[in-house]
Amino acid sequence: MLKHLPTEMKHDKRLTDKLYVPLPLVQLALKLRSCRWIKVIPAPFVLLFTFHTAHAQDPELKGTVAPVIKTQDTTIRKLMEEVQRITDNDKQNSTAIQALLQGKEIDNITKYELIKNNIINASETYYLLNKKIIDLKSRTTTNNLDVFITSLNNPESKALGFSLSDRIVELVEKIILKNKSDKGEKNSKIVESTKSIINSPIFQSFTSLTPPLAIANSVMNFLHSVSVNNKQINQKSLQDFEKELNKYVVYYTALNDANQKFEYGLNFNKDQLSLLQDNLFDHLSFTATSMKFPAPQKGNQGLSQTMNEYFFDFKKEKVVDYFNQLETKYTKGKRVDYESLLRENSSLKEVNNQLEDLVLQTKRFENLYNEYFTLLDSYYTKVNNSLKIAQDNGLADKSIIDAKQAEFRNLKTEAVGEIQASINIRELYSNTEKIKYRYRIF
Known part of the structure; x- marks a missing residue:
């Protein structure tokens, strides 16, 4: 300067x-x-x-440059930077808090909608499952199929071209009496006694499908007792008679075995269905009580009737109305306070979490439903085998056996179609799939 x-x-x-x-x-x-x-x-x-x-x-x-004044004190600058940092943090925290609040609200809405839809769909599942349990419990086969089997096992029936009652009398006259039934009072009494055994009211009153075997056994015992005092009936005659009679016994034994196993399988299936219905009743009672619905009450009447009557009140429409009223109660302004709704009705969460058991019950019914048709298939095979025995033993012509097997196949197909249409398992499938039980809520 x-x-x-x-x-x-x-x-x-x-x-x-x-x-x-x-x-x-x-x-x-x-x-x-x-x-x-x-x-x-x-x-x-x-x-x-x-x-x-x-x-x-x-x-x-004018050309001189003004000197830059630098201060050694940076406290103010640092304070201003700290204020700016705190302001930025506050903005970030505020944004995060708003996001959390919004996320919590969305989470509550999602939980509520899941619970609501699950319970509404479950109300329909309860009804459908009970209805199908009752339907399957009432099934044996079908009327036409029952008539067919009964005719095959009836000693008086000529479904295969012969009557067991007539064949037994013929064998007694031919083998035991050597075609001399009309000669002598003893021979005549043996024939009459044989006919009396066959027509005994005891055998006619049998509810099981075993009259032919009981008749054959009673006739053999009678002839053995008579042979003690009747020299005309020797051991060889009895053996020949028993050999011929056994051809029929083997056929009826096979048919009886098929009938007994099918009946045993059906009874076991029905017992399991009854147990399933008991579990369904308990589950339904828990759900109804949790939602403050009147619970079903067991009385002197059967469980099926109790359940059917209860579903007049506990049905899908009323459950939908229940949730509509709940939403109205917790509406504040233009929005529903889902947080308070879930907090003050926490039992709904437990109902939702217990729906897995209801879904498992539908799976159990599906297994019993399939087991029924497995039983029917096994029964069909065993009856056909018994018919084949009748053919092999010369009891009936092949053409008759073939015709009976074809008739049985058609009746079985008809029975399966009728049961499938009546129960409609797909209806239960589609409704159960709507229950998102895998999502537990806490």
């Missing part, structure tokens, strides 16, 4: 002859200080303003 000063200042000479006369810059500063308003301005700003004014007035100072 010295090179810009006047020559006189460079040589330490004064710019004026007058002593103690201030320099131009000092004069300007003095003038400013004489002003009253300047007294309120801090000294550093006065100097800065003075320098700026002089700089503007002196052409030689």
Whole structure:
């Protein structure tokens, strides 16, 4: 800056002859200080303003660059940075809190909708499962199939071209009496006694499908007892008679075995269905009580009747109405307070979480349903085998056996179709799949 000063200042000479006369810059500063308003301005700003004014007035100072004032104190800057950081954090926290609140609300809505839809669909599943249990429990086969089997096992029937009652009498006359049944009183009594055994009310009252075997056994015992006092009936005659009779016994034994196993299988199937219905009753009672519905009550009547009557009240439409009323109760303004709804009706969560057991019950019914048709298939095979025995033993012509097997096959197909249409297992499948029981709510 010295090179810009006047020559006189460079040589330490004064710019004026007058002593103690201030320099131009000092004069300007003095003038400013004489002003009253300047007294309120801090000294550093006065100097800065003075320098700026002089700089503007002196052409030689216009090219001079103002020095950068650096302060050693960074406290204010750090405080401002900290305030900014806290402000930014507050904004982030506020955004996060809003997101959490919104997420919590969405989560409550999702939970409620899941519970609601599951229980509504479950109400229909209860009804369908009970209805199909009752239907399957009432099944044996079908009327036509029962008539067919009964005719094959009836000693008086000629379904295979012969009557067992007539054949036994013929064998007694031919083998035991050597075709001399009309000769002698003893022979006549043997034939009459044989017919009396066959037509005994005891055998006619049998509810099981075993009359032919009982008749054959009774006739053999009778002939053995008679042979003790009747010399005409020798051991060889009895053996020949028993050999021929056994051809029929083997056929009826095979048919009886088929009938007994099918009946045993059906009874076991029905017992399992009854147990399943008991479990369904308990599960339904829990759900109804949790929703403050009147629970079903067991009385003197059968469980099937109790359940059927209960479903007049506990049905899908009323469950839908229950949730509509619940939403209305917890509506505040234009929105439902799902958080309060779930908190104050926490039993609904447990109902939802227990629906897995209901789904497992439908799976159990499906197994019993399939087992029924497995029983029917096995029964069909065994009856056909018994018919084949009748053919092999010469009891009936092949053409008759073939016709009976074809008739039995058609009746079985008809029975399967009728049962499938009546129970309609797909209806239960489709409704059960709507229950999202895998999603537990806590």
